[in-house]
Amino acid sequence: MAEKTFIEKIQEIDPKILYAILIISLLIPYVRPLGIPIPIGAETRSYWNYIANMPEGSVVAMQLASDPSTIPQTRSAHQITMLKLFQQNCKIVFFTLRDDAPPLHEEMMQWVEAHLPSSKKLAYGVDYVNLGFLADTEATIAAIVADLKGFVEEDAYGNSLSSQPMMANVNSGEDFDLIVWNDGSRGIYMFALRQWQEKLGTPLLIIASTINKPGIMNYLQSGQVAGAAFGTEGGAQIESISGYIGDSTKATEPGSLSALVLTIVLLISNTIYLVKRFQTPTNVKGGNVK
Amino acid sequence: MSLYKSQGPIVVAFLTAIIVITSNFIDAPGLSQISSDVKNFGAIIAGFALFVGLIGIVQSHANNVTRKKPLWQYSVLLLAVLALFLGVGLIYGNQSSQFKWIYDTIYGPLTATTYSLLAFWVCSAAYRAFKPRSMESAILVVCGLLVFFGVQPIASVISPAFNSIQAFIMNVLNVAGTRGIVIGVGLGILGFGLRVLVGWERSWMGAD
Numbered sequence: 001m002a003e004k005t006f007i008e009k010i011q012e013i014d015p016k017i018l019y020a021i022l023i024i025s026l027l028i029p030y031v032r033p034l035g036i037p038i039p040i041g042a043e044t045r046s047y048w049n050y051i052a053n054m055p056e057g058s059v060v061a062m063q064l065a066s067d068p069s070t071i072p073q074t075r076s077a078h079q080i081t082m083l084k085l086f087q088q089n090c091k092i093v094f095f096t097l098r099d100d101a102p103p104l105h106e107e108m109m110q111w112v113e114a115h116l117p118s119s120k121k122l123a124y125g126v127d128y129v130n131l132g133f134l135a136d137t138e139a140t141i142a143a144i145v146a147d148l149k150g151f152v153e154e155d156a157y158g159n160s161l162s163s164q165p166m167m168a169n170v171n172s173g174e175d176f177d178l179i180v181w182n183d184g185s186r187g188i189y190m191f192a193l194r195q196w197q198e199k200l201g202t203p204l205l206i207i208a209s210t211i212n213k214p215g216i217m218n219y220l221q222s223g224q225v226a227g228a229a230f231g232t233e234g235g236a237q238i239e240s241i242s243g244y245i246g247d248s249t250k251a252t253e254p255g256s257l258s259a260l261v262l263t264i265v266l267l268i269s270n271t272i273y274l275v276k277r278f279q280t281p282t283n284v285k286g287g288n289v290k
Numbered sequence: 291m292s293l294y295k296s297q298g299p300i301v302v303a304f305l306t307a308i309i310v311i312t313s314n315f316i317d318a319p320g321l322s323q324i325s326s327d328v329k330n331f332g333a334i335i336a337g338f339a340l341f342v343g344l345i346g347i348v349q350s351h352a353n354n355v356t357r358k359k360p361l362w363q364y365s366v367l368l369l370a371v372l373a374l375f376l377g378v379g380l381i382y383g384n385q386s387s388q389f390k391w392i393y394d395t396i397y398g399p400l401t402a403t404t405y406s407l408l409a410f411w412v413c414s415a416a417y418r419a420f421k422p423r424s425m426e427s428a429i430l431v432v433c434g435l436l437v438f439f440g441v442q443p444i445a446s447v448i449s450p451a452f453n454s455i456q457a458f459i460m461n462v463l464n465v466a467g468t469r470g471i472v473i474g475v476g477l478g479i480l481g482f483g484l485r486v487l488v489g490w491e492r493s494w495m496g497a498d
Contacts, residue, residue, distance in 0.1 A: 013417070015410075015413075015414040015417075018410075018413050018414055018417060019410050019413070019414070022409065022410060022413050034444075036443045036444050036447055037443065037446075037447070038443050039443060039446050039453065067401060068397065068398035068399075068401040068402045069401045069402050069404065069405030069406075070405070072402070099340070100393075100397065100401075102384070103390055103393045103394070103398075106390075134333070135333050135334075135336035135337040135339075135340070136336070137332065137333060137336040139329055139332030139333045139335075139336060140332075140333040140336065142329040142332070142333075143326070143329040143330045143332070143333045146322070146325065146326035146329055147323075147326040147330075150326060150327075150330065151326075151329075151330050151333065157385070199314075210441070213460070214460065214464045214468055215468060215472075217460055217461060217464060217465050217468070218465055218468055218469050218472060221461070221465055233441060233442075233443065236443075252443055253443075253444075255442065256442040256443050256444035256445075257444065258409070259438060259439055259442045259444070260439065260442065260444055260445075262413055262416070262438075263435055263438065263439040265413070265416075265417055266416055266417065266420055266431075266435060267435070269416075269417045269418070269420070269421070270420070270421060270422060270431060273421045273422070274422070
């Protein structure tokens with residue numbers, strides 16, 4: 001058997017070597033931060049401006065559809081949004097469309113309470129209510145928009161929704177001033193767009209993993225989505241604007257460096273592929289000539 | 291098939307759709323309340339679907355175990371964890387420290403680990419498969435690499451052009467393409483809805 005050429009060896013590289021290179025590129029910034037500046041995207045700027053300008057007493061719906069796998073990408077934007085809205089004395093109605101999201105909400109509430117000034121204590125039923133998990137269908141959003149209290153009679157803790165002071169004048173989708181929709185990577189933002197924003201004109205902000213960015217860009221351009229924070233980068237941008245530097249900023253450099261390494265690896269593999277392709281004579285139809 | 295079974299679902303679907311659609315255009319007394327109730331039914335039925343899913347997954351994996359199908363040991367594990375999670379939730383409640391302990395120490399880390407492993411699989415798969423084998427795939431490779439790298443903060447440090455190029459691909463080329471797809475899907479849904487309404491579309495009833 002003829003010995004493999006250098007190009008063939010590179011092309012058939014052991015995946016373990018690629019994994020090792022990727023791990024090293026992920027670890028370097030944790031050991032020695034590179035200090036890469038984080039540019040603020042236009043959609044993140046719009047998102048933050050909307051949150052920062054919400055008037056006192058506004059009623060906001062916050063939906064969480066991240067799970068433990070996608071929450072590292074969306075946690076920063078979500079919890080800083082909660083904090084900022086509470087600082088501005090907004091009222092928040094929380095709910096989730098994922099059965100495994102409620103514990104994540106509780107974790108983020110703890111973070112928010114720890115970061116509020118000591119003079120500000122949140123009161124359940126006055127500053128916020130938590131509806132917990134609701135069935136993840138478009139019909140759920142349609143039902144909330146039509147008649148919230150008729151659809152959800154009790155909150156996540158078994159309390160009557162009607163007995164909560166902040167819910168006195170909140171009966172349907174019309175009574176909300178803003179929707180903050182954490183989509184995770186599920187692509188269910190269409191529920192809010194079709195059943196809520198489009199129907200009533202309620203402003204919609206989206207937090208989502210980067211994988212959903214191409215689809216959401218349509219609605220950002222059309223103005224149906226007022227702002228968005230995408231993935232770890234979006235979270236890091238929110239951290240940068242708000243001053244609450246945390247996990248997203250720390251994760252940005254490893255993500256950035258590993259993306260650089262992966263891009264180089266892909267360039268190498270494609271260069272080798274093209275070199276081999278042009279070295280091998282091919283007929284007009286594209287098949288190799290024996 | 292009896293008339294009740296063949297025509298009944300179509301009548302229910304027709305009436306449901308007519309009530310919900312007309313309530314958006316006609317402000318008739320009582321109609322919006324009926325429409326609201328119908329939407330509530332939809333969400334409640336979806337809630338029950340979770341229970342149906344639970345029964346389905348138990349049946350499927352119990353079958354794997356009893357017939358000793360390949361990898362049946364994993365089915366045992368799945369059923370055991372399912373019983374554990376369900377039992378702890380029912381006995382102690384989903385706000386209990388016991389329930390939270392399972393979530394924090396088993397479910398959360400496993401889910402996050404599985405997702406993070408994707409990076410390595412993507413790296414290996416992209417190295418082998420992400421190749422310009424035709425003009426279309428060459429465009430895909432070039433755009434993919436530019437967007438993938440251009441969104442990273444490090445790209446702007448190397449050259450601001452990377453960010454501008456990825457922004458152009460995302461905001462112009464991507465939006466133009468996906469908007470066409472979205473409009474096409476919307477028209478398709480509208481057509482499908484109309485076919486269901488008039489009873490021409492019966493695949494949702496299990497018919498051919």
